[in-house]
Amino acid sequence: MLEIKDLHASVAGQDILKGLNLSVKAGEVHAIMGPNGSGKSTLTNVLSGRDGYQITGGQALLDGHDVSELDPEQRAHAGMFLAFQYPVEIPGVSNLEFLKASLEATRKAQGKEPWDAVTLLKKARETCKQVDLDPQFLKRGVNEGFSGGEKKRNEIMQMLLLEPRLALLDETDSGLDIDALQVVARGVNSLRSPDRAIVLVTHYQRLLDYIVPDHVHVLAGGRILKSGGKELALELEQKGYGWLTDQEDAPA
Amino acid sequence: MTSQAELDKLIRGDYAAGFISAIESDTLPPGLNEDVIRFISAKKGEPAWLLDWRLEAYKKWLSMPLPTWAHLDHPPLDFDEVSYYSAPKSMADRPQSLDEVDPELLRTYEKLGIPLHEQEMLAGVAVDAVFDSVSVGTTFKAKLLEAGVIFCSISEAVHEYPDLIKPYLGSVVPQGDNFYAALNSAVFSDGSFVYIPKGVRCPMELSTYFRINEAKTGQFERTLIVADEGSYVSYLEGCTAPMRDENQLHAAVVELVALPGAQIKYSTVQNWYPGDENGKGGIYNFVTKRGVAHDNAKISWTQVETGSAITWKYPSVILRGDNAVGEFYSVALTRHMQQADTGTKMIHLGKNTTSTIISKGISAGRSSNTYRGLVRISPRAENARNFTQCDSLLLGDTCGAHTFPYIESRNPSAMIEHEATTSKVSDDQLFLCRNRGIDPEKAVSMIVNGFCKEVFKELPMEFAVEAGKLLEVSLEGAVG
Numbered sequence: 001m002l003e004i005k006d007l008h009a010s011v012a013g014q015d016i017l018k019g020l021n022l023s024v025k026a027g028e029v030h031a032i033m034g035p036n037g038s039g040k041s042t043l044t045n046v047l048s049g050r051d052g053y054q055i056t057g058g059q060a061l062l063d064g065h066d067v068s069e070l071d072p073e074q075r076a077h078a079g080m081f082l083a084f085q086y087p088v089e090i091p092g093v094s095n096l097e098f099l100k101a102s103l104e105a106t107r108k109a110q111g112k113e114p115w116d117a118v119t120l121l122k123k124a125r126e127t128c129k130q131v132d133l134d135p136q137f138l139k140r141g142v143n144e145g146f147s148g149g150e151k152k153r154n155e156i157m158q159m160l161l162l163e164p165r166l167a168l169l170d171e172t173d174s175g176l177d178i179d180a181l182q183v184v185a186r187g188v189n190s191l192r193s194p195d196r197a198i199v200l201v202t203h204y205q206r207l208l209d210y211i212v213p214d215h216v217h218v219l220a221g222g223r224i225l226k227s228g229g230k231e232l233a234l235e236l237e238q239k240g241y242g243w244l245t246d247q248e249d250a251p252a
Numbered sequence: 253m254t255s256q257a258e259l260d261k262l263i264r265g266d267y268a269a270g271f272i273s274a275i276e277s278d279t280l281p282p283g284l285n286e287d288v289i290r291f292i293s294a295k296k297g298e299p300a301w302l303l304d305w306r307l308e309a310y311k312k313w314l315s316m317p318l319p320t321w322a323h324l325d326h327p328p329l330d331f332d333e334v335s336y337y338s339a340p341k342s343m344a345d346r347p348q349s350l351d352e353v354d355p356e357l358l359r360t361y362e363k364l365g366i367p368l369h370e371q372e373m374l375a376g377v378a379v380d381a382v383f384d385s386v387s388v389g390t391t392f393k394a395k396l397l398e399a400g401v402i403f404c405s406i407s408e409a410v411h412e413y414p415d416l417i418k419p420y421l422g423s424v425v426p427q428g429d430n431f432y433a434a435l436n437s438a439v440f441s442d443g444s445f446v447y448i449p450k451g452v453r454c455p456m457e458l459s460t461y462f463r464i465n466e467a468k469t470g471q472f473e474r475t476l477i478v479a480d481e482g483s484y485v486s487y488l489e490g491c492t493a494p495m496r497d498e499n500q501l502h503a504a505v506v507e508l509v510a511l512p513g514a515q516i517k518y519s520t521v522q523n524w525y526p527g528d529e530n531g532k533g534g535i536y537n538f539v540t541k542r543g544v545a546h547d548n549a550k551i552s553w554t555q556v557e558t559g560s561a562i563t564w565k566y567p568s569v570i571l572r573g574d575n576a577v578g579e580f581y582s583v584a585l586t587r588h589m590q591q592a593d594t595g596t597k598m599i600h601l602g603k604n605t606t607s608t609i610i611s612k613g614i615s616a617g618r619s620s621n622t623y624r625g626l627v628r629i630s631p632r633a634e635n636a637r638n639f640t641q642c643d644s645l646l647l648g649d650t651c652g653a654h655t656f657p658y659i660e661s662r663n664p665s666a667m668i669e670h671e672a673t674t675s676k677v678s679d680d681q682l683f684l685c686r687n688r689g690i691d692p693e694k695a696v697s698m699i700v701n702g703f704c705k706e707v708f709k710e711l712p713m714e715f716a717v718e719a720g721k722l723l724e725v726s727l728e729g730a731v732g
């Protein structure tokens with residue numbers, strides 16, 4: 001589904017990704033871990049087509065198509081979704097209005113039948129409940145004055161309604177209390193299916209107790225330094241990243 | 253006989269004879285002098301007092317310099333190039349069908365979902381005037397009459413209700429108030445008059461739309477609304493579709509009188525031609541709007557301004573009575589080379605008077621958007637309160653937003669709060685929308701609509717929906 005080959009990318013003239021390889025197949029869940037500033041968010045932003053993130057070498061293929069040929073909204077229509085590490089507020093635009101615009105555009109592009117207002121409201125309410133968000137939040141401005149955890153749950157709520165084929169979750173677990181973590185994990189797990197894939201960026205093994213990954217990768221210095229199964233996360237939890245990055249820095 | 257010849261005749265002083273033939277003519281050559289005013293007044297069969305009133309205004313205007321304090325930049329206006337009277341174009345001179353109308357204009361109508369017969373009306377197509385709302389119009393008039401509400405053209409009111417016109421005309425905006433108001437007082441073409449009797453709640457929203465056929469009022473429009481004690485009226489001015497108009501200069505005057513306990517809600521959507529992206533063409537709109545609120549009365553101005561090349565407009569409230577309330581809610585959107593200098597004045601004279609100002613300015617392209625507001629608390633206005641919030645939103649970095657909030661408080665018990673913000677549609681907001689599948693144009697219009705929400709919620713329901721759509725259309729091409 002997602003094939004990243006020797007990807008180089010820069011932000012503000014600074015090289016951040018330096019030859020990253022990653023292959024994600026339908027049905028899989030991948031976890032990406034790594035030190036602060038190593039380029040994890042950069043990777044999700046590059047994949048989603050954010051302005052200012054330049055691909056300088058290599059490529060990322062979604063279903064065999066080079067993503068750089070698509071506008072951000074076209075990537076969304078192709079089934080890609082990014083749950084933001086820091087969801088931004090849009091004052092005055094209600095969550096429901098936002099969902100309506102989002103679902104209308106996306107479902108139309110995907111050739112799915114549109115939802116009428118009643119269906120939309122019903123589904124939105126149900127999904128709010130699924131992530132333990134009061135349906136009153138549908139009336140509030142997008143993320144406007146939401147707590148950190150509420151913003152994250154709001155992202156998951158939108159994800160569940162949009163049913164992406166490739167979900168990129170950037171530190172969705174950070175800022176969540178223990179109960180919310182389980183709620184979010186349940187939401188993400190409900191999306192798991194043989195034709196979807198999920199990439200989780202996280203710092204904590206704990207999330208991976210709830211969303212068990214098929215693969216775990218360590219991203220450092222703009223590259224995947226090590227990949228393994230779910231036990232790699234446990235190992236990282238104990239040892240930190242030093243043993244990996246030292247190895248990297250060591251003269252050959 | 254040509255109108256030039258008629259005018260020459262007039263100027264020569266051959267009034268009696270000159271008038272008769274002049275009155276049959278339809279358009280005056282450009283230029284302004286006393287005879288032109290006499291001509292206009294005679295054409296309308298006005299009583300002597302009104303002609304004198306106009307002439308007095310003209311004398312004042314002659315002595316007034318053109319105001320230059322606004323944050324506006326335009327070539328000097330030549331008032332001798334304007335024709336001060338022209339009858340509506342004859343059917344033969346107007347487009348005969350929509351096929352003859354600018355397709356760009358029609359495309360906009362389409363987007364706004366304007367029905368075909370209304371499109372024809374707005375585009376000035378020569379359609380039979382009885383086509384639409386004669387029946388609507390009459391049932392509507394009957395209903396108003398039953399409630400004792402008067403809603404007619406100001407020319408008609410001069411004849412039918414002189415006792416209501418005489419004491420109030422110019423009572424809020426005097427003839428010599430400012431340059432443009434003086435000009436309007438001298439040459440006003442027509443406009444609307446509304447009277448709501450004591451204790452009456454006007455049974456429907458009054459809209460100039462209902463009078464659109466008769467309301468070809470031209471560029472010097474004058475409106476007077478008198479709400480008698482304890483009455484209520486909501487008045488809608490304009491429509492959301494762009495109006496086809498050949499006139500470059502507009503100088504309107506609106507006067508509101510809210511007698512004790514009365515409430516007037518005045519909503520405007522102004523979408524005149526703004527000129528093209530290089531600043532060619534477009535309406536110059538210089539408007540004086542003001543209301544007087546007596547004891548316990550309330551006046552609310554709500555405006556959505558997206559049109560005109562130049563907007564110079566400060567709907568104001570004089571809070572004359574105790575406990576009077578004044579409100580101003582404004583959205584002003586400028587794009588291309590548009591310039592807007594708009595805001596309000598809240599003049600607190602009475603005790604316990606309260607005013608609220610919410611202004612939202614949106615600038616795109618190479619436009620300039622200025623908020624200019626004055627809050628004045630007079631020495632005897634005990635416990636006056638004002639809350640002002642001025643927000644500017646910039647789309648791109650070639651446009652400008654300015655705020656000039658003036659506060660003059662001469663009573664220490666006053667409580668004045670002022671908040672101002674300037675923001676940009678952030679890349680982060682845009683990216684969030686796009687990541688959720690929303691295209692950038694739709695995203696910007698949604699974000700801008702959200703920014704304006706506090707003002708839109710003050711508009712009557714269907715107006716608010718249209719205003720939202722209007723913003724969307726106006727913002728097309730503003731991103732990218």
Ligand SMILES: Nc1ncnc2c1ncn2[C@@H]1O[C@H](COP(=O)(O)OP(=O)(O)OP(=O)(O)O)[C@@H](O)[C@H]1O
Pocket residue numbers: 011012014016034035036037038039040041042043085
């Ligand atoms: N707009 C930008 N301008 C300059 N530098 C940037 C910009 N965006 C990211 N960077 C830099 O790129 C590097 C990688 O940042 P990124 O956000 O991808 O890290 P991360 O792995 O997600 O870290 P964290 O775990 O803290 O979220 C950092 O050094 C960061 O400062």
Ligand SMILES: [Mg+2]
Pocket residue numbers: 040041042085170171
């Ligand atoms: Mg990050």
